[in-house]
Amino acid sequence: MKRNPTRPVRAGSVTIGGGQPIAIQTMCATKTQDIDASVEQAERMRSAGAALVRLAVDNPKDVQALAQIRKQTKANLVVDLQENYRLAAQVAPHVDKIRYNPGHLYHHEKDKPVRDKVAFLVNVAREHDCALRIGVNCGSVDPEVERRFPGDEVRAMVTSALDHARLLEDLDFQRYVVSMKDSHPNKVVEANTLFSAERPDVPLHLGVTEAGIPPDGILKTRIAFEQLLARGIGDTLRVSLTLPNPRKHEEVLVGQEIVDDVAAGRFRSVPIFDDDRLNIISCPSCSRVENDRFVELAEAVKAMTAYAEKERVTIAVMGCRVNGPGETDNADLGLWCGPTHVNLKRRSESLGAFGYDEILPRLRQELDALIAQKSAL
Secondary structure: OOOOOOOOEEEOOEEEOOOOOOEEEEEOOOOOOOHHHHHHHHHHHHHHOOOEEEEEOOOHHHHHHHHHHHHHOOOOEEEEOOOOHHHHHHHHHHOOEEEEOHHHHHHOOOOOOHHHHHHHHHHHHHHOOOEEEEEEEHHHOOHHHHHHOOOOHHHHHHHHHHHHHHHHHHOOOOOEEEEEEEOOHHHHHHHHHHHHHHOOOOOEEEEEOOEEOOOHHHHHHHHHHHHHHHOOOOOEEEOOEOOOHHHOOHHHHHHHHHHHHHHOOOOOOOOOOOOOOOEEEEOOOOOOOOOOHHHHHHHHHHHHHHHHOOOOOEEEEEOOOOOHHHHOOOOOEEEEEOOOEEEEEEOOEEEEEEEOOOHHHHHHHHHHHHHHHHHHO
16 A cells, blocks of 8 residues: 555554554543443453554543553553643653643633643653654634634634644653544545645644444545545544444444555445435544433434434534534534533524434424525525
């Protein structure tokens, strides 16, 4: 397979880039504080071929659990920092790689310059022999960057990634990879192609975020991955599917199958993603899901909306507070699922919170109204 000449970045026992085999990643969906379940799932993912396994850490109790998980698994571990970048100092002794989102750095210590926050992360990574990932997401781009590129989220993502790559290198830190993820495969292709043209030396982590339920989620992922891998772009990847916990390791199997197919010249996807049909976005079932019924709800939404399959409507079903608010803003209708209620949105407008047993009829009412409105135009 043709590969871009990226530099090697070591994360634990795996090397990303530098001509090494494409590393498949995934993320545990168990609660991090459930140590036994997390260890079991991490080991199942490693056995399925995961080169790196990610865990969510949001508070000191998660850090304590992470330390125990580290002792009981052979997997290379990654931690995903969200709003609290300062947790890096506590998690770094127990992981091989740390992912930070540039768009979330402003949540804490808002008066502190971004460069100082990145310098903190670099110093922590150096001290504890960790790699870093600059992880830019479509729904959480730094507001300052968004203002520079109104209405062009792809250019905003790429600019944010390039800015942070320069920040790390100004701090004399080269041990990093970059990801730019969107729920639309065409935007993933565009963003990674633009970044790669500017920085062909930087290893790229590929992903279609909130790809959704199989088989549609697999198709969306294939559309992006096949185009990028065939151009030599991509050194590590994650398939993000909405799956129940016992099936989370299937993300690894799907990822490896796509890599093997591209290497063998087998292409199964269509060349473009059809924007003129119903598009259901749902995030992968990770440990930040606040109610396990989220996965069942995503399946129910898909079944209920089948009658509208030919309508140009996007519905987002999000399972956590981290990505839920921002990444439902871009959908025609959004369901942000909390512990006891589902927050229904029309774009960024809140329509109220409804019980899990109430939400489907209310969603159908809004969907029918939206279809009628579009038909009247």
